Amino acid sequence: xxxxxxxxxxxxxxxxxxxxxxxxxxxxxxxxxxxxxxxxxxxxxxxxxxxxxxxxxxxxxxxxxxxxxxxxxxxxxxxxxxxxxxxxxxxxxxxxxxxxxxxxxxxxxxxxxxxxxxxxxxxxxxxxxxxxxxxxxxxxxxxxxxxxxxxxxxxxxxxxxxxxxxxxxxxxxxxxxxxxxxxxxxxxxxxxxxxxxxxxxxxxxxxxxxxxxxxxxxxxxxxxxxxxxxxxxxxxxxxxxxxxxxxxxxxxxxxxxxxxxxxxxxxxxxxxxxxxxxxxxxxxxxxxxxxxxxxxxxxxxxxxxxxxxxxxxxxxxxxxxxxxxxxxxxxxxxxxxxxxxxxxxxxxxxxxxxxxxxxxxxxxxxxxx
Amino acid sequence: xxxxxxxxxxxxxxxxxxxxxxxxxxxxxxxxxxxxxxxxxxxxxxxxxxxxxxxxxxxxxxxxxxxxxxxxxxxxxxxxxxxxxxxxxxxxxxxxxxxxxxxxxxxxxxxxxxxxxxxxxxxxxxxxxxxxxxxxxxxxxxxxxxxxxxxxxxxxxxxxxxxxxxxxxxxxxxxxxxxxxxxxxxxxxxxxxxxxxxxxxxxxxxxxxxxxxxxxxxxxxxxxxxxxxxxxxxxxxxxxxxxxxxxxxxxxxxxxxxxxxxxxxxxxxxxxxxxxxxxxxxxxxxxxxxxxxxxxxxxxxxxxxxxxxxxxxxxxxxxxxxxxxxxxxxxxxxxxxxxxxxxxxxxxxxxxxxxxxxxxxxxxxxxxxxxxxxxxxxxxxxxxxxxxxxxxxxxxxxxxxxxxxxxxxxxxxxxxxxxxxxxxxxxxxxxxxxxxx
Numbered sequence: 001x002x003x004x005x006x007x008x009x010x011x012x013x014x015x016x017x018x019x020x021x022x023x024x025x026x027x028x029x030x031x032x033x034x035x036x037x038x039x040x041x042x043x044x045x046x047x048x049x050x051x052x053x054x055x056x057x058x059x060x061x062x063x064x065x066x067x068x069x070x071x072x073x074x075x076x077x078x079x080x081x082x083x084x085x086x087x088x089x090x091x092x093x094x095x096x097x098x099x100x101x102x103x104x105x106x107x108x109x110x111x112x113x114x115x116x117x118x119x120x121x122x123x124x125x126x127x128x129x130x131x132x133x134x135x136x137x138x139x140x141x142x143x144x145x146x147x148x149x150x151x152x153x154x155x156x157x158x159x160x161x162x163x164x165x166x167x168x169x170x171x172x173x174x175x176x177x178x179x180x181x182x183x184x185x186x187x188x189x190x191x192x193x194x195x196x197x198x199x200x201x202x203x204x205x206x207x208x209x210x211x212x213x214x215x216x217x218x219x220x221x222x223x224x225x226x227x228x229x230x231x232x233x234x235x236x237x238x239x240x241x242x243x244x245x246x247x248x249x250x251x252x253x254x255x256x257x258x259x260x261x262x263x264x265x266x267x268x269x270x271x272x273x274x275x276x277x278x279x280x281x282x283x284x285x286x287x288x289x290x291x292x293x294x295x296x297x298x299x300x301x302x303x304x305x306x307x308x309x310x311x312x313x314x315x316x317x318x319x320x321x322x323x324x325x326x327x328x329x330x331x332x333x334x335x336x337x338x339x340x341x342x343x344x345x346x347x348x349x350x351x352x353x354x355x356x357x358x359x360x361x362x363x364x365x366x367x368x369x
Numbered sequence: 370x371x372x373x374x375x376x377x378x379x380x381x382x383x384x385x386x387x388x389x390x391x392x393x394x395x396x397x398x399x400x401x402x403x404x405x406x407x408x409x410x411x412x413x414x415x416x417x418x419x420x421x422x423x424x425x426x427x428x429x430x431x432x433x434x435x436x437x438x439x440x441x442x443x444x445x446x447x448x449x450x451x452x453x454x455x456x457x458x459x460x461x462x463x464x465x466x467x468x469x470x471x472x473x474x475x476x477x478x479x480x481x482x483x484x485x486x487x488x489x490x491x492x493x494x495x496x497x498x499x500x501x502x503x504x505x506x507x508x509x510x511x512x513x514x515x516x517x518x519x520x521x522x523x524x525x526x527x528x529x530x531x532x533x534x535x536x537x538x539x540x541x542x543x544x545x546x547x548x549x550x551x552x553x554x555x556x557x558x559x560x561x562x563x564x565x566x567x568x569x570x571x572x573x574x575x576x577x578x579x580x581x582x583x584x585x586x587x588x589x590x591x592x593x594x595x596x597x598x599x600x601x602x603x604x605x606x607x608x609x610x611x612x613x614x615x616x617x618x619x620x621x622x623x624x625x626x627x628x629x630x631x632x633x634x635x636x637x638x639x640x641x642x643x644x645x646x647x648x649x650x651x652x653x654x655x656x657x658x659x660x661x662x663x664x665x666x667x668x669x670x671x672x673x674x675x676x677x678x679x680x681x682x683x684x685x686x687x688x689x690x691x692x693x694x695x696x697x698x699x700x701x702x703x704x705x706x707x708x709x710x711x712x713x714x715x716x717x718x719x720x721x722x723x724x725x726x727x728x729x730x731x732x733x734x735x736x737x738x739x740x741x742x743x744x745x746x747x748x749x750x751x752x753x754x755x756x757x758x759x760x761x762x763x764x765x766x767x768x769x770x771x772x773x774x775x776x777x778x779x780x781x782x783x784x785x786x787x788x789x790x791x792x793x794x795x796x797x798x799x800x801x802x803x804x805x806x
Binding site for chain 2: 076080082128129137139141143144147149150151152154214265271274275278320321322324325326328329330331332333334335336337339340343344347354
């Protein structure tokens with residue numbers, strides 16, 4: 001949404017991703033901060049510790065999560081199809097990348113591409129079975145993916161990618177054209193590069209013919225068909241691309257965490273990703289960013305504080321509670337309550353609130369909000 | 370005797386698996402019924418059903434294995450009185466009251482004597498006196514059972530059942546009121562996500578209160594025990610519903626060692642001449658089957674033959690029409706959620722009496738495995754949901770025989786699901802009503 005009076009005066013301007021100078025400013029500023037942050041000395045000025053290694057790791061894992069959720073946003077937010085199998089598709093990507101890195105000499109970038117395509121094809125397979133239907137049935141088919149894929153990976157016998165029960169599969173370090181990724185900082189830059197590339201790709205998809213077709217399918221599929229859009233094909237494409245994003249995220253995750261287990265890609269993780277997207281704002285370019293930031297903030301800081309608080313207070317009031325059990329259930333409880341609250345009070349998520357805030361700032365001092 | 374084989378497995382194993390599958394299918398049918406009822410009433414596919422089962426099973430365990438405090442029992446009795454009282458009154462509150470008109474037959478207006486006033490009240494509420502009397506009698510009997518069950522120490526099963534009944538009703542009502550009602554008229558995706566959120570919340574609550582341990586409801590495993598075990602975590606049992614095990618005797622021995630009480634033996638069917646071995650039926654499966662099917666039939670009859678059931682079916686058919694003839698749609702939805710919560714609790718308890726107990730890794734997943742059964746029945750039909758449950762049960766048990774347990778748990782139902790989606794997306798037996806693209 002741009003303020004009235006700001007017009008495109010030539011085609012280059014109309015087609016650009018960043019249209020206004022304000023957009024440019026913010027993009028350059030945020031990217032600059034993200035690029036410079038890890039270079040900042042760990043001690044920090046004025047005794048403020050800005051970048052601890054833990055925080056850097058947090059940013060790295062958030063970036064990986066962000067890629068996957070951006071894919072989910074294309075599917076749920078723009079095409080209006082639900083997927084309960086995003087974690088399973090991540091798993092496909094992670095295992096593909098791990099096997100390629102262990103068994104072959106394929107360069108890193110190519111291995112990420114292969115794992116992305118692998119996840120995409122498998123995602124397409126599960127999507128295809130449900131493309132004739134919508135709603136619950138769709139959710140069911142992707143739920144099937146969430147069960148069948150881990151089963152297939154766990155059942156395969158042989159040391160190719162299954163090292164026996166529950167053993168994680170170690171993955172060698174990533175190697176980009178002879179330049180080995182060794183430190184946390186390098187991993188961070190690697191993930192940041194992928195985040196930027198995938199985010200730009202997503203923006204490009206959205207503002208192109210494909211994105212417009214997706215949005216029309218989301219808003220009214222019958223009308224979309226009347227407009228001559230091949231609904232089946234574009235839905236399939238959405239499934240494919242969403243799974244490709246999951247595959248990229250999975251492949252990066254395998255290389256960054258340097259081990260792969262099937263347990264970390266559970267159904268719960270899929271649902272968490274959905275929750276993050278909805279809280280952040282499905283169908284907004286900034287939605288995944290807000291969702292991941294919000295979730296990581298809650299997960300990292302609020303849950304701990306809440307755990308301590310309730311361990312202090314609750315057992316005195318409710319004597320039957322065991323303080324040891326509180327940290328087990330608290331993250332789920334909090335995420336569930338937050339998701340429910342957002343669905344009831346602001347189903348469009350934080351990103352929509354952000355837009356309202358922006359409009360209010362633009363209209364100051366005449367704004368009401 | 371004869372070692373007949375069927376695709377490489379002995380005939381006895383296959384027959385055993387089919388019978389086990391049918392027994393397990395009864396449980397699946399009950400779960401499927403709950404999902405179908407919610408889908409028809411609220412138009413929501415309830416992904417939280419498994420967690421409702423889990424919560425119900427845990428509440429049962431709480432009352433079954435522990436001595437509830439007097440204040441808790443008092444609260445429960447109060448709540449049950451309120452619930453049953455409102456249920457009885459609710460019979461008259463299905464519709465909004467007819468306008469008050471001067472009645473020539475009774476010849477009384479508002480200020481007649483008590484008897485006439487009751488008659489006028491019932492006439493306004495369109496109550497049939499005979500039916501009302503029957504409803505009040507049922508309600509009173511139910512209440513008496515609840516009170517006796519909660520107070521009496523000796524019959525722990527009744528106490529557990531009473532607690533689980535009330536507790537699950539409360540859960541159902543709260544879910545409907547807090548989360549589902551604000552979403553009336555919102556898009557379908559929102560509703561699906563909301564059931565996922567409910568699942569998360571129930572998971573959080575149950576984990577905070579009961580912790581990650583498995584709670585065993587040892588109705589069938591330790592009948593002689595005077596003091597039920599206080600729910601030690603099961604370390605030995607793998608997290609699979611082990612129906613068919615070769616080393617059954619060994620497992621029984623283990624239980625005997627740890628619990629210190631006898632294990633009720635499996636039921637046997639003498640088929641030695643015919644199949645070479647006796648068929649063994651696990652106790653909890655047999656009882657669970659009959660309880661599940663009994664519940665299934667009871668609720669089906671309820672939907673078919675009672676006024677409330679009729680009103681609920683009307684609401685499920687078309688909410689706007691139901692509202693326009695004066696039915697209280699919101700009340701119907703609340704009742705539907707309460708009923709489904711009770712069904713879920715029963716299913717959770719039945720699963721909890723099995724080998725693994727009310728385990729966090731078993732019970733919630735169970736409901737997900739039943740989704741294909743619901744789909745097989747086409748999401749709409751109660752009868753075919755039952756058939757779907759039985760089919761999934763048999764498929765699972767046969768997969769255990771021919772492949773292994775994890776395949777049966779994680780793959781078989783979903784392969785059925787994918788096949789059904791590919792062949793007939795509206796369910797093998799469902800009405801052709803689904804939105805197509």
